């Protein structure tokens with residue numbers, strides 16, 4: 001959707017394991033642990049553990065859906081295909097006879113699909129694969145199947161899995177393009193809980209694996225256009241002329257106000273304006289974005305699901 005680029009936010013994140021971590025490779029191996037770490041090659045050609053961008057997106061989406069449901073905002077369930085009110089937005093569009101345009105797929109999708117995407121359009125939220133900041137040594141652990149009658153170890157149910165230790169750090173970059181401000185606000189709420197260590201990633205959550213603490217190490221905002229943005233950071237609803245049609249964007253509230261000193265630091269970079277938000281300002285800017293999301297949710301203005 002939207003062939004033109006209007007705004008962008010880029011977060012640099014360190015994901016620090018506060019528990020041992022396992023992101024499983026698919027498939028079965030003939031030797032070695034039963035559950036192995038997913039690996040890839042880094043830019044130096046070395047084999048390293050990787051947390052795929054899709055896993056990070058899944059963790060953000062699942063947590064975001066929880067927040068939306070808590071606020072009684074309508075969200076679909078990607079695994080429900082039948083004729084229920086919470087069926088997956090993509091499924092609702094599949095059933096139509098005629099072609100569904102990208103704008104209609106966006107306009108009629110639930111808040112989670114609008115942000116994270118569905119089968120009919122790519123989401124706004126694009127995390128890169130997270131790579132370790134240094135070479136990590138995976139440790140092998142033994143798991144034991146529990147006999148449901150005796151409560152002891154079930155013979156023959158021993159299995160091995162490999163983890164990276166607590167303290168391991170993975171680096172990633174998350175870009176959000178053409179955002180509405182309520183979307184940045186929801187992401188800000190999720191990120192703050194990620195930074196507080198409330199979100200788990202990967203396998204073995206019931207075994208105490210997967211606790212991760214996020215650290216926001218850098219944040220750049222971009223706005224496209226001739227004139228310097230000044231104090232206002234605008235979502236695409238506030239930037240588009242005809243009140244956001246045909247995407248049904250929320251045009252109001254769709255801006256946040258920056259502190260004056262910060263607003264003076266927009267830099268021209270070719271066609272876009274770029275602003276690096278210093279560490280001390282991360283928290284207040286995240287907070288004012290969250291307020292826009294909460295205001296939309298409380299006024300019952302978040303998008304409705306297509307029926």
Ligand SMILES: [Zn+2]
Nearest residue numbers: 076089110113
């Ligand atoms: Zn949906």
